[in-house]
Structure formats: C-alpha cells, structure tokens
Amino acid sequence: MDKSNLREVIMNYPNQLEIGRNFAKKVKPKTPKKIDNLIVCGMGGSALPGDLLREYLEFQPTKKTAFPVIVEKGYHLPAVAGKKSLIFISSYSGNTEETVSCLKEAINKKYSIVVFCAGGKIEEIAKKNHLPIVKYSINFPHFQPRYALTYAFAAMHQVLTNIGLSDRIPGFPKIDPRSMEVYGEELSLLTKGRTPIIYATERYKFIAQNWKIKINENSKTPAFWNYFPELNHNEMVGFSLAQGKFTVFFLKDEKTEKVDEINNKRLDITKKLYEQKGIKTAIVPIKGKTFLEKILNTLVLGDWLSYYLALQYDQDPTPVEMVENFKKKLAHK
Known part of the structure; x- marks a missing residue:
C-alpha cells in the first residue's frame, strides 16, 4: 500500500x-x-x-x-x-x-x-x-x-x-529510525479499531500534537491530543461516559527536570483513573540525551505508529486526497 x-x-x-x-x-x-x-x-x-x-x-x-x-x-x-x-x-x-x-x-x-x-x-x-x-x-x-x-x-x-537572536545548536542528534520501527508497529496494534488519544506534559505538547496530525494524515483516521495540566480541568471528565473505544497514549519523560515532576504525577494518576473506567492506556517513554533528541526520537516513533496503522487499514500513508479535493472545491468559482 x-x-x-x-x-x-x-x-x-x-x-x-x-x-x-x-x-x-x-x-x-x-x-x-x-x-x-x-x-x-x-x-x-x-x-x-x-x-x-x-x-x-x-x-x-x-x-x-x-x-x-x-x-x-x-x-x-x-x-x-x-x-x-x-x-x-x-x-x-x-x-x-x-x-x-x-x-x-x-x-x-x-x-x-x-x-x-x-x-x-x-x-x-x-x-x-x-x-x-x-x-x-x-x-x-x-x-x-x-x-x-x-x-x-x-x-x-x-x-x-x-542575526544574533539565538545561539547555534551545539550538535544535532543522530537519530536511528530503524531501531524504533518494531515498537511503533506494536503501538499501532494497540489502537487498531480504536480512536487514539495522545497526552503529554506541557514540555512535550508539540509531540502529542504531531502524533495526532500524523495519524490523521498518514492513517486517515481521527485522533486527538491534549496536555497536562490543562486536561485535568476538563477533558478527563468526558471519560466518565466514554462514547466509544479509545486508546490513550501517555508520553512520559522519566528523567524530566523538577519543574515537570508534578505533571508526571498528574499523568500517573490520570492513567489509573482512565483504567478504572475500562479505557485502554499505554505509557510511551520519551528517550534521549538532549531536549531536541527526545523530541525527534518520539516524533519518529509516532511516525511508525501512524505508518503501520495506515497499512493495517489498507491505506496508502502518503496522499491526503481529502485535503486536495477540498482545495479544488475552495478554488472553484
């Protein structure tokens, strides 16, 4: 495909x-x-x-x-x-x-x-x-x-x-996508037939958003994202009466800085509450030596998840036909 x-x-x-x-x-x-x-x-x-x-x-x-x-x-x-x-x-x-x-x-x-x-x-x-x-x-x-x-x-x-508005990035991390491919495929199996939801702490909310986008565009299926602590003030209440099948992925940096420790505690508590409601969950470790390496490693993992989910749904992951059709209709006079 x-x-x-x-x-x-x-x-x-x-x-x-x-x-x-x-x-x-x-x-x-x-x-x-x-x-x-x-x-x-x-x-x-x-x-x-x-x-x-x-x-x-x-x-x-x-x-x-x-x-x-x-x-x-x-x-x-x-x-x-x-x-x-x-x-x-x-x-x-x-x-x-x-x-x-x-x-x-x-x-x-x-x-x-x-x-x-x-x-x-x-x-x-x-x-x-x-x-x-x-x-x-x-x-x-x-x-x-x-x-x-x-x-x-x-x-x-x-x-x-x-122009002197930022320091040069000291060294670009070397990312090994192949080493994450099998794990990404395993994660895709956890959400096949379910709507994926991706949660992260505020520090890593960009990753959660990006996973959602890749699942939309590559897998051609709905996905949603949010971040801690905001989701604890509203979204989690919606799972009191979940109206469908979901898999919630919690992106977690175990070696985060102290400022993020309270959000990791929120993450752990939320995961347990969701499981009590019968919602499928999975912790996805964020790994890397630097902030940029952590982001890129976890982005690639989301790419593999969305790629293999697309194949499981018999979808070609590259084209975005609905977007192209929309643009044509928008341009039509």
Whole structure:
C-alpha cells in the first residue's frame, strides 16, 4: 500500500537537520536591533517547524531568545505584530492561500520578513519585493510538507543564529529510525479499531500534537491530543461516559527536570483513573540525551505508529486526497 515509499522518508528525514541549516546559512535579514516577537505564519505541515521552534526556544532559552514566538495559522497577522516583529513566512509549496495573505499584509506594513518555501506564488512575491528567501530543494517524489519539519526547523533556527537572536545548536542528534520501527508497529496494534488519544506534559505538547496530525494524515483516521495540566480541568471528565473505544497514549519523560515532576504525577494518576473506567492506556517513554533528541526520537516513533496503522487499514500513508479535493472545491468559482 505504500506506493510513494513513505517508509524511506521516515528513515531519512530526522537526520536532515544539517541540510536545513545549509539552506539558510547565507540568509541574514535586516531586523530591528531588538525584536518584540517572532511570528511564524504557516498552515498544516508548514506550521509544524514554527511549533517546534517555539518549543525549542522556550525550553532551551538563552539571553538572546528573550522574545515570544507566535505561530499564526490563519489569513491575517496577529494583533501583536508590529514594526519590531520579525515575520517568518512558511509554505513548502509556496501556494498556501492563508500564508500568501499574511505575506501580503506584512509587505504592506513594511515589516521585517523572511520567506521559507520551495517555490510557488510566495517565492514570486518575495523576489518581486526583494525579500530574503530560504528555498528548500528536496528531490523526493510525492514529498509531503509534514516531513519537511527537520529541514525547516533547522533553517529557521539558522536565520535567528545568523542575526544574533539565538545561539547555534551545539550538535544535532543522530537519530536511528530503524531501531524504533518494531515498537511503533506494536503501538499501532494497540489502537487498531480504536480512536487514539495522545497526552503529554506541557514540555512535550508539540509531540502529542504531531502524533495526532500524523495519524490523521498518514492513517486517515481521527485522533486527538491534549496536555497536562490543562486536561485535568476538563477533558478527563468526558471519560466518565466514554462514547466509544479509545486508546490513550501517555508520553512520559522519566528523567524530566523538577519543574515537570508534578505533571508526571498528574499523568500517573490520570492513567489509573482512565483504567478504572475500562479505557485502554499505554505509557510511551520519551528517550534521549538532549531536549531536541527526545523530541525527534518520539516524533519518529509516532511516525511508525501512524505508518503501520495506515497499512493495517489498507491505506496508502502518503496522499491526503481529502485535503486536495477540498482545495479544488475552495478554488472553484
């Protein structure tokens, strides 16, 4: 069923960080000496690098990164955008209409802009307006934006490094996707015929969100995510009367910093409460030596889960036909 060989993409994409860094090595935009915020505009898979960048800078802070990162997933810049904002425009295809709209708005307001794309309308507009461009060049047939995550994250971070707004990542972790493949397939069997739900602590909420997205797009089935402590104030009550079959995956870092210990305690208690309600659960360990390594290892595990779940459902994991059909209908006049 894997007609586009997504397995090969999963085997390779986690270790493409250096390539992404090289895409951006010469890009050095003019920005205010001190920025108020970084706004990353993108949709779907092209928003994921912004989400990862935000989490990385939040949990690996330096004096240089004392600014908020906002990921805008819509047609307009957020209200906090201003002359001291740095705008990253992210669209792998270069044709995402929401992101094109944000780009035009940022140009009209004469904000500092960097464009990240592989071509399309966004590249054309950027060239016309003499904007700095980080252009992706990924020669793989049927490549999907959701797997440009590592390239784009590294490229975005490199731009910040180029202009002194972040420190260089000291060393990219070496990820071994093959070593996680069997475990990922085993996890997929736990949720076959059930709706998967992914929970993580606040530190790792990006991973939970990403698992949900990959299950949606690769496995073609619903999935949901949330994070501690927020879910203890609302969502868990809904499982008093669960209206279906669920598997809840708890992503847990046993070696987390003290600040996250209370959330791990919340996780353990919630798991027991769910099991008392007859809900299927599984702890998924988060492993790695660094924050970035932990994120990438667990992302790949979610890729394997979604990949093998797709095969169990007789689905080709690469295409997203419903999205493409929707775009055609939206463009139809």
